[in-house]
Amino acid sequence: MTLDNTPSAPTGEDPELVSLYEDLLDVDLYPLWTITRDLLTPSPRPRSVPWLWSAQVLAELAERALRLIPVERGGERRVLSLGNPGLGGLPYAAGTLWGAIQCLGPGETAPAHRHSPGAIRFILSGDGVATTVDGDVCDMHPGDLILTPSWNWHDHSSASDGPMLWFDGLDLPMIEALDAVFFEPYPDFRQPDTEPHNRSEATAGPGPRYVPGSVRDVLTDAHSPLLVYRWPDTDKELSRLAAESGEAMVSLEYVNPDTGASVLPTLSCGMHRLTPGGRTLPVRRTGNSVFVVYQGSGTSVIDGRRFDWSAGDMFVVPSWAAAEHASGEGADLFSIGDSPVLRALGIYRELPLDTAQQVTGVFVPAQLQRTETR
Ligand code: GTQ
Numbered sequence: 145m146t147l148d149n150t151p152s153a154p155t156g157e158d159p160e161l162v163s164l165y166e167d168l169l170d171v172d173l174y175p176l177w178t179i180t181r182d183l184l185t186p187s188p189r190p191r192s193v194p195w196l197w198s199a200q201v202l203a204e205l206a207e208r209a210l211r212l213i214p215v216e217r218g219g220e221r222r223v224l225s226l227g228n229p230g231l232g233g234l235p236y237a238a239g240t241l242w243g244a245i246q247c248l249g250p251g252e253t254a255p256a257h258r259h260s261p262g263a264i265r266f267i268l269s270g271d272g273v274a275t276t277v278d279g280d281v282c283d284m285h286p287g288d289l290i291l292t293p294s295w296n297w298h299d300h301s302s303a304s305d306g307p308m309l310w311f312d313g314l315d316l317p318m319i320e321a322l323d324a325v326f327f328e329p330y331p332d333f334r335q336p337d338t339e340p341h342n343r344s345e346a347t348a349g350p351g352p353r354y355v356p357g358s359v360r361d362v363l364t365d366a367h368s369p370l371l372v373y374r375w376p377d378t379d380k381e382l383s384r385l386a387a388e389s390g391e392a393m394v395s396l397e398y399v400n401p402d403t404g405a406s407v408l409p410t411l412s413c414g415m416h417r418l419t420p421g422g423r424t425l426p427v428r429r430t431g432n433s434v435f436v437v438y439q440g441s442g443t444s445v446i447d448g449r450r451f452d453w454s455a456g457d458m459f460v461v462p463s464w465a466a467a468e469h470a471s472g473e474g475a476d477l478f479s480i481g482d483s484p485v486l487r488a489l490g491i492y493r494e495l496p497l498d499t500a501q502q503v504t505g506v507f508v509p510a511q512l513q514r515t516e517t518r
């Protein structure tokens with residue numbers, strides 16, 4: 145594949161043809177029949193590649209950043225973004241998704257701001273931090289999902305004596321591709337913390353907060369009124385689904401309890417429980433995903449590349465990559481994806497493959513991943 149769009153005249157001598165190509169170039173017109181760059185590919189060819197960041201590496205570097213880097217206006221957050229090596233230096237986990245690890249030390253505050261990209265947090269370790277979302281102070285505990293929807297003011301404050309680590313997922317690359325990024329700092333460093341905490345949990349409607357599998361066809365521009373999904377509730381729902389199902393893996397999607405739609409218009413959030421000894425068949429799906437291993441360990445084969453993972457690891461499944469997952473001891477995997485957008489636009493596709501590629505998956509040791517891809 146070449147990125148070169150420059151029309152090149154056939155080597156023929158026809159002076160009329162030669163001047164046609166010159167004149168087209170002069171006025172920034174490209175004749176389709178000369179474009180050698182792949183445009184209408186038979187199937188998606190994401191630039192991002194399957195990739196994994198290990199918990200150990202993430203935690204060690206986050207700890208060093210915690211010691212050396214204060215959280216201030218300008219930088220706003222102590223965040224290490226997952227930079228997919230297929231994206232040529234962009235700080236994005238995949239073409240449409242931002243994924244990152246964020247850490248906040250004892251007593252610190254990450255200043256209040258808002259932006260048009262929507263965000264979610266999935267808490268990994270530590271305790272005692274709260275994210276305030278448009279005035280609603282949301283307490284964060286490991287395994288919880290917290291939403292900070294588009295254009296909602298948000299700041300993170302620690303009342304803890306230890307550091308807290310969480311995963312950030314944003315639709316930022318998607319919103320950037322749509323040329324619709326806005327950002328604004330809040331006038332004060334943090335929002336007031338005077339109201340009772342976790343208001344959204346008390347006021348959200350009684351509808352289901354999870355659905356089995358994934359949301360299929362709901363289009364809405366609203367975000368969930370519920371901003372917090374607690375781990376004990378998620379765990380209970382997973383256990384219920386696992387008990388009902390004989391499958392190697394059960395999945396749920398966190399949903400807006402009023403509408404059954406994905407939690408944000410742009411992002412779906414899911415949780416997947418692999419049973420001990422469970423192995424899924426490979427499947428291709430349109431849309432990018434980032435997975436975060438919450439607990440347990442296992443192996444995923446993504447387009448023939450094998451990744452062994454354990455708690456705290458983060459990995460990317462690019463659009464249309466064949467992905468299958470397996471676990472010996474059992475595992476819980478959190479994921480974000482851009483599927484709500486694809487479904488709303490009528491371009492979502494799924495292709496189950498009936499042959500496991502597990503035996504042929506090429507294992508890529510973490511330290512070799514970089515050189516393998518380059
Ligand atoms: O916590 O508000 O990973 O604004 C990237 C941008 C986190 C946040 C990120 C953000 C945030």
Ligand code: FE2
Binds near residue numbers: 257258259263298
């Ligand atoms: Fe933010």
